[in-house]
Amino acid sequence: MRHRTLIAGGVPVKVVVILLVVVGGGAFAAAHFVGNARHSQGSAKEAPKQEKQDESQDEKGGAESEDPGQVVDLGEFLVNIHAADGSLRYLKTEISLVVRGGPQPDKQDKGHKEASGEPSEGKLPAPSQRYARDVAISVLSSLTFETLRTEAGKQQLKSTLQHRLDAALEDYRVADILFTAFVMQ
Numbered sequence: 001m002r003h004r005t006l007i008a009g010g011v012p013v014k015v016v017v018i019l020l021v022v023v024g025g026g027a028f029a030a031a032h033f034v035g036n037a038r039h040s041q042g043s044a045k046e047a048p049k050q051e052k053q054d055e056s057q058d059e060k061g062g063a064e065s066e067d068p069g070q071v072v073d074l075g076e077f078l079v080n081i082h083a084a085d086g087s088l089r090y091l092k093t094e095i096s097l098v099v100r101g102g103p104q105p106d107k108q109d110k111g112h113k114e115a116s117g118e119p120s121e122g123k124l125p126a127p128s129q130r131y132a133r134d135v136a137i138s139v140l141s142s143l144t145f146e147t148l149r150t151e152a153g154k155q156q157l158k159s160t161l162q163h164r165l166d167a168a169l170e171d172y173r174v175a176d177i178l179f180t181a182f183v184m185q
Contacts, residue, residue: 069098069175071121083145092183098176128169135168
């Protein structure tokens with residue numbers, strides 16, 4: 001007579017092991033497919049953005065197409081913003097810009113950064129830094145608390161900052177705005 005090993009509830013161990021293997025395999029497959037789907041969606045979203053950048057670079061000149069840009073830190077900002085109820089709130093943020101053009105900073109690893117396609121890091125000249133900070137403060141303090149709470153509001157802020165800073169910084173083309181901190185209260 002065969003002796004069966006049962007676990008709580010009278011279910012044979014073999015059945016439990018088979019269920020665990022099937023469920024585990026299904027979970028692995030689902031994670032694998034979701035990961036691949038996200039990766040392909042990310043690539044699909046980046047492709048139109050890259051095409052737009054290529055078109056704008058072609059309009060300004062082909063030599064710029066290889067320039068990954070330079071990341072410049074504008075620093076920390078603390079500005080008052082208005083709320084719909086009339087109260088004053090504040091926004092504390094740190095902003096960096098990805099810019100193209102202008103004088104390139106002297107860096108020991110400049111050749112490495114250029115070869116890797118990563119933006120180099122530097123600072124704007126003092127007068128340009130002052131103009132850029134003034135523009136950023138004006139734009140930051142012009143929006144409301146309710147607007148900045150939404151993702152669309154943050155994207156509007158990025159777009160407005162990019163447009164206004166691009167116009168203010170004659171020697172540079174502002175390619176992107178990076179918020180490295182963003183706190184409202």
